[in-house]
Amino acid sequence: MPSDRVSYTLDSTLETVNNAEETATRMAAEAGFDDEEVMKISMAVREAAVNAVLHGNAYDPSKKVTFAFERTTRDLVIVIRDQGKGLDVSRIPDPLAPENLLKTSGRGIFLIRSFMDVVEINPSQTGTELIMIKHVHGNPADSKEAPQ
Amino acid sequence: MSMKSSTRQVDGVTIVDLSGRITLGEGSVVLRETVRDLLSKGQKKILLNLADVNYIDSSGIGELVSAFTTAKNQGGELKLLNLTKKVHDLLQITKLYTVFDVKEDEAAGIKAFNK
Numbered sequence: 001m002p003s004d005r006v007s008y009t010l011d012s013t014l015e016t017v018n019n020a021e022e023t024a025t026r027m028a029a030e031a032g033f034d035d036e037e038v039m040k041i042s043m044a045v046r047e048a049a050v051n052a053v054l055h056g057n058a059y060d061p062s063k064k065v066t067f068a069f070e071r072t073t074r075d076l077v078i079v080i081r082d083q084g085k086g087l088d089v090s091r092i093p094d095p096l097a098p099e100n101l102l103k104t105s106g107r108g109i110f111l112i113r114s115f116m117d118v119v120e121i122n123p124s125q126t127g128t129e130l131i132m133i134k135h136v137h138g139n140p141a142d143s144k145e146a147p148q
Numbered sequence: 149m150s151m152k153s154s155t156r157q158v159d160g161v162t163i164v165d166l167s168g169r170i171t172l173g174e175g176s177v178v179l180r181e182t183v184r185d186l187l188s189k190g191q192k193k194i195l196l197n198l199a200d201v202n203y204i205d206s207s208g209i210g211e212l213v214s215a216f217t218t219a220k221n222q223g224g225e226l227k228l229l230n231l232t233k234k235v236h237d238l239l240q241i242t243k244l245y246t247v248f249d250v251k252e253d254e255a256a257g258i259k260a261f262n263k
Contacts, residue, residue, distance in 0.1 A: 014173050037236060039203075046205055048157055096243050102217055104210035107242055111206055114241055 001144055004030070012082075013058035014127035021051040024078065031071050031136055036043040041076065041134050048080045048130050049109040056084030056128055076133045086123035151175035151201075153182045161193045161258045162186055162228070167200035170208030179208075183226070186240040192224030193261040197254070199230035204238060216248060225249075229257045 006023060011014040021135035023093050024045035028038040049065065057063035063083040070077045095107045113119050151168035154235050155202070164182055186194055196215070204212070219226035231239065239245040244248040251257035 017172065043203075043205060050205070050207070064152055090236070101243060102213055104214045107204070107206040107209055110242070121185075 004071040005069065007066070009064045009066045011061065011088070012053045012059050012063050012065060014053070016053055016065055017046060017049040020065075020080070021046040022058065023067070023069055027069050027071055028076060028134070031076050033076075033134070033136070037134070039044070041078075044112045044115040044132055045078055047112050048078075051087070051108050052080050052082035052084070052128070056082030056087065058084065072136075074136055076134045076136065079129065080132075081129045082125055083127040084127055085127075085129040087121060088123065089121050149190070151178045153178050155186070158254075159258050159262065161195055161221060161261050162191045163195045163197055163254070163258075165197045165200070167203075169203040170201055170211060170262075171203065171205045172207035176207050176211040179215060180228065181213050183218060187219060187222050187224055192219065192222065194224065194226045195229050195251070195254075195261070196217055197229045197255045198228065198235055201213065201235060202232060204235055209238065209242060209244065212248070213244065225261060227251055227257055 004027070006027070010019060017039055021042050025038055025042040028041040033041065052065045053059065057065065064071055066081040068079040079123070082132075089109070093103075095101075095103065095110045100106065109121075112130075112132065116132040117135050120131040122129040122131070151166060151174060153172055154165050156163050156165070157220075164186070166179065170179055183194065194215075196212075216226050229251045231250060236245070239250075240246065249260065251260060
C-alpha cells in the first residue's frame with residue numbers, strides 16, 4: 001500500500017470539524033480499517049477538531065487549525081494543531097468518576113484515548129498539538145499512550 | 149445529515165422519534181429545544197427513541213445528559229429507547245448506560261413510566 005499524506009489549514013468553524021471528520025473517514029477506509037474502526041477513528045478526529053476549534057481557538061476567526069493525515073503501511077497518523085492557549089491536560093477531570101458522570105462536557109479527550117492506539121498531547125503557549133495514531137494491523141503490545 | 153425530531157403521545161408518554169446525528173451544532177440544539185419545549189408544556193414523561201440516531205459525539209452525549217437532568221430537576225422523567233449498537237457502545241464506555249434508563253421495547257418503555 002503506498003504512503004499517502006494530506007495536510008491543510010482551515011478556519012475555526014464547525015465546517016472545519018465536519019471536513020476533518022470526512023477526511024478521516026475516507027483515509028481510514030482507504031487504509032483498510034473495518035467499519036467499526038473507521039467510525040472510532042473519525043469520531044476521535046471529530047473530537048480533536050472540536051477541541052481545537054471550540055476550546056483551543058474559541059472560534060476566533062484570526063486563528064487557524066492545521067491538519068495532517070498520513071497513511072503508511074503500518075499506521076494512520078493524524079496531527080491536529082490549534083493556536084489557542086495550550087490545553088492543560090491535568091485540569092481535565094476524569095469523566096468516569098462518579099461525581100463527573102452527569103457533567104455535560106469533558107469526554108472528548110477520553111473518547112480520543114479510547115479509540116486510538118497512541119495519543120500524544122503537546123501543549124505550548126502558542127497552541128496545542130495533538131498526535132493520534134491508529135495501527136493498520138492492531139498490535140496489542142503497542143502502548144496506549146505515548147510518553148509525554 | 150442533520151437531525152430530525154418528531155413527537156407523539158402514547159398513554160400519557162411523549163415519545164420523541166429522533167433521526168440523524170446528535171453532534172455539536174444543529175443536532176444538539178434540536179434535542180435541547182425539543183426537550184425544553186415538552187417540559188414547558190408539562191409533558192414530563194419523555195421517551196427518546198434513538199433507533200434512527202446513527203451517530204452521537206461527545207457534545208451529543210452531553211446533550212443527552214443535560215436532557216436527562218433537566219427533566220429530572222423539573223419533576224419529570226426521561227428514558228432512552230432503541231439504542232443502535234454504536235450509541236449503546238458509546239454509553240457503555242462512558243459509563244452512562246447505567247445512569248440512563250434504557251429500554252429496548254416501546255411498550256415496555258411506556259409501561260415503565262406508568263408503574
